Amino acid sequence: MAFSNNMTKLLNKIERRLGTRPLNLPKHLQKDEWVTVIEEETIVTYSRYYPFQLKYNITPDTPIKDGWYLLDEDVLDGVTIIGVKDISWEDFATSSVTQQQNAGYGVYDMFTNQYGLSDIMMYQVHADLMSLYNNGIYPNFEPPNMLKLENAVGSNLQGSYKNFNIYLLIEHSKSLTTITPTQMETFENLAVCDVASFLYEELKLFEGVETVYANIDLKLNDLQDKANKREDVINYIKESYVSASNKNQPMIMTI
Numbered sequence: 001m002a003f004s005n006n007m008t009k010l011l012n013k014i015e016r017r018l019g020t021r022p023l024n025l026p027k028h029l030q031k032d033e034w035v036t037v038i039e040e041e042t043i044v045t046y047s048r049y050y051p052f053q054l055k056y057n058i059t060p061d062t063p064i065k066d067g068w069y070l071l072d073e074d075v076l077d078g079v080t081i082i083g084v085k086d087i088s089w090e091d092f093a094t095s096s097v098t099q100q101q102n103a104g105y106g107v108y109d110m111f112t113n114q115y116g117l118s119d120i121m122m123y124q125v126h127a128d129l130m131s132l133y134n135n136g137i138y139p140n141f142e143p144p145n146m147l148k149l150e151n152a153v154g155s156n157l158q159g160s161y162k163n164f165n166i167y168l169l170i171e172h173s174k175s176l177t178t179i180t181p182t183q184m185e186t187f188e189n190l191a192v193c194d195v196a197s198f199l200y201e202e203l204k205l206f207e208g209v210e211t212v213y214a215n216i217d218l219k220l221n222d223l224q225d226k227a228n229k230r231e232d233v234i235n236y237i238k239e240s241y242v243s244a245s246n247k248n249q250p251m252i253m254t255i
Helices: 003-018 030-049 094-100 117-132 181-206 221-228 229-239
Strands: 054-060 068-070 082-086 138-142 146-150 164-170
Touching: 003 030, 030 229, 068 164, 068 181, 082 138, 146 181, 181 221, 181 229, 221 229
Parallel strands: none
Antiparallel strands: 054 164, 068 146, 082 164, 138 146
16 A cells, blocks of 8 residues: 555655645646646656666567567566666576586585685686687677567577576656655655746746736746756656665676
8 A cells, every 4th residue: 555655755745845835826736737747757757867767578479570679568568668677697597408508517516515726626617618609699789579589690599599588677666666765755855856847837827827816927037947957857767876885786896
């Protein structure tokens, strides 16, 4: 029950930050309508920098077209795929295919067997020689839902691997449950800017309009100021999203 209230809590927080509660806004601008803005703008933008990671299983039953695996949209429940992070190597390493490829690669179990120094050196030399002929395995993603495994020279490996897991990068859930608490503050700041921009663009044409009842003075400067902070929030995200705190961002750290 608590998870389903995440969007409601966000809407209430935005309302407090914008100070719109005393206003009698038209129905198409009221708080319930802000959900569309958050779903179509905030979540989409935020997910491009901080996507959600989902493990997806490729099986022998996965449809194939022209050498491409077709990811099942029903399994993904219509969620937009942003890209593919990588193969799930922790699962891939235990597959029968990989075990067969690593047969005789004794360096992996040298700690559980009684090997001497010469044995370890021999296996290391063997591993070095094997690496000369290792072309690697690389996932190639083609929007909206096509995946291909290739080696370093671009050859299709579709026939070699029948059952493995990959990590997809997808948009966050509209329930907001996939956004971690440590990242929610940044998401909230972006949502405030998007809603403020939406309200300002809709209301600015009524600023200073005289009617037979009264002169409409909405004081839109505060809304405009908050809307203009969107670029600052985006710049902050761009400067910080490639970091160890973004666990779904592929990166290599060197010392």
